[in-house]
Amino acid sequence: MVGSRRWPEHLDAVVEEFQACFDAMERYELLFSYAKRHPSPLPQEEWDDDNQVHGCQSRAHVICSVDENGGFLLRGGADAQIVQGLMAVTAIAVNGMDPADVAGMEPDYAEEMGIRSSLTPSRANGFLNMFKRVTEEAALLL
Amino acid sequence: MTLDIEAIRADFPILARTLPNGKRLVYFDNAATSQKPQCVIDAMSEYYEHYNSNAHRANHTLADEATTALEGARNRISSYFGTSPDQMIYTSGATEAINLAAYAWARENLSEGDVVVLTEMEHHADIVPWQQMSIDKGIEVRYVPIDTESFTLDMNAFEVAIEGASLVCVVHTSNVLGVRNPIEKIIEMSHATGARVLIDCAQGAPHERIDFDSLGADFVAISAHKMAGPTGIGCLLVRVDAMAEMGPFMTGGSMIKRVSTEGSTFQEGHAMFETGTPRLAEAIGWGAAVEWLDQFDMSEVHEHINDIASWTASRMREIPGIRIYGDPEREDSSGAVSFLHEDIQSQDLALLLDEGGFAVRTGHHCAQPLMDALGVPSTNRASFWIYNTMGEAESFVQYLEEIIDRFA
Numbered sequence: 001m002v003g004s005r006r007w008p009e010h011l012d013a014v015v016e017e018f019q020a021c022f023d024a025m026e027r028y029e030l031l032f033s034y035a036k037r038h039p040s041p042l043p044q045e046e047w048d049d050d051n052q053v054h055g056c057q058s059r060a061h062v063i064c065s066v067d068e069n070g071g072f073l074l075r076g077g078a079d080a081q082i083v084q085g086l087m088a089v090t091a092i093a094v095n096g097m098d099p100a101d102v103a104g105m106e107p108d109y110a111e112e113m114g115i116r117s118s119l120t121p122s123r124a125n126g127f128l129n130m131f132k133r134v135t136e137e138a139a140l141l142l
Numbered sequence: 143m144t145l146d147i148e149a150i151r152a153d154f155p156i157l158a159r160t161l162p163n164g165k166r167l168v169y170f171d172n173a174a175t176s177q178k179p180q181c182v183i184d185a186m187s188e189y190y191e192h193y194n195s196n197a198h199r200a201n202h203t204l205a206d207e208a209t210t211a212l213e214g215a216r217n218r219i220s221s222y223f224g225t226s227p228d229q230m231i232y233t234s235g236a237t238e239a240i241n242l243a244a245y246a247w248a249r250e251n252l253s254e255g256d257v258v259v260l261t262e263m264e265h266h267a268d269i270v271p272w273q274q275m276s277i278d279k280g281i282e283v284r285y286v287p288i289d290t291e292s293f294t295l296d297m298n299a300f301e302v303a304i305e306g307a308s309l310v311c312v313v314h315t316s317n318v319l320g321v322r323n324p325i326e327k328i329i330e331m332s333h334a335t336g337a338r339v340l341i342d343c344a345q346g347a348p349h350e351r352i353d354f355d356s357l358g359a360d361f362v363a364i365s366a367h368k369m370a371g372p373t374g375i376g377c378l379l380v381r382v383d384a385m386a387e388m389g390p391f392m393t394g395g396s397m398i399k400r401v402s403t404e405g406s407t408f409q410e411g412h413a414m415f416e417t418g419t420p421r422l423a424e425a426i427g428w429g430a431a432v433e434w435l436d437q438f439d440m441s442e443v444h445e446h447i448n449d450i451a452s453w454t455a456s457r458m459r460e461i462p463g464i465r466i467y468g469d470p471e472r473e474d475s476s477g478a479v480s481f482l483h484e485d486i487q488s489q490d491l492a493l494l495l496d497e498g499g500f501a502v503r504t505g506h507h508c509a510q511p512l513m514d515a516l517g518v519p520s521t522n523r524a525s526f527w528i529y530n531t532m533g534e535a536e537s538f539v540q541y542l543e544e545i546i547d548r549f550a
Contacts (some may be wrong), residue, residue: 011389024163024497025548032549059519080489081549126489
């Protein structure tokens, strides 16, 4: 983490890419493209009740572990492309980080990216439910 | 009289609002809750500004005014629903109304092995209380399936299911499909077998005039907030003979005659079931809402809504990848158009529509057994009401096509 920023420095380029979008629809298009290039996807065959992130409107599944170097590894998948895209960005952020740093992260980067729908306090917010699950599992890995 | 939609829209200040992204609001989530006309907002503000007080207690001017307004609203609302005030119990909404029927009537009158009939079309509010009653009392719950081709109740299965039933609970109009069930026939058939009947009119009341006394149901559950009234208020309409069979549910202040350390005695009639401080502002607001609605011919309102829903559904059927759940083109459908796109997940689609200013619903709509029957986890739903216009529907379909071209 750098300065007041509460996300890892290597995510800055992604955040700036979203900030450079012309409007919300262009941001969603970019998010859909990130959904298609998730760095550590979780195939649907591995989706089960244990790894499901419970949200009202979309299905999201995550498995958190530590890689061979001791870094955090988020594998995830969602049926909603917006959640899947945010999950991909989150994986870019957290993969390889110290689990202790992941456990202390805040979801501010989504707000900075201008994804308005990521901010709603709705119980059905797939992104926030997913993010909470990731930080909780990171804490368990300590 | 022809509906003057522009004049109606002028009564709803929220319809003029602009969203944070600069888009003009197009509100198509009316099956979740309707917007409120200025007269309802004013009635509630006036209560708090001028005569806020607890009702039924105290001998002072404000308490008299508050009590008069609360009971005046009951008179107005019960009259609107074609019945007398002694057959109307204020509740927090349709959900509490159905729970009241379960805990105050069924718990007193049903025992192990008695049968309650539900349908796959029910809202969770008309399923979970009966499942809980099944656990508590050992009653049997039967579900009438829907025909997934016509999206209507399987009435042959219904006829079989009601044999020996003590209570039949059916939704007047599906919040997902917009299908209006043949409730008159359902009531007649159920009564013929000796069962009491509860009709969930949460979705029906905003679309047609519910005349409780002539309808003949034993219980009718209604929410104010879907028919221009405030949230947090509704009612259970109960026939006098059924109310006489009910025991106390929520207990405490207001519903008692006398309390001593040895025990308590209770009020009779609706007062037995209205415990604690009443929802005064909400009841007064609902009274204003039914007065506002009463100026319209509800058959004209229904025709207006049905025209929009029917046109929207027929245009959407032409969009590749869209599937409609329900039959909004039917004359008795209530203005809900549930749909899915084969490539764009429902939550994604709702968020993309929101960027265009269109408020639609997404999810299981608190009707998961119906979702199971349809074989889908969720749907998008556009639902229309009195203030929506054909122009809004046209812009919705156009924007939907643009989204699909861009994201599918």
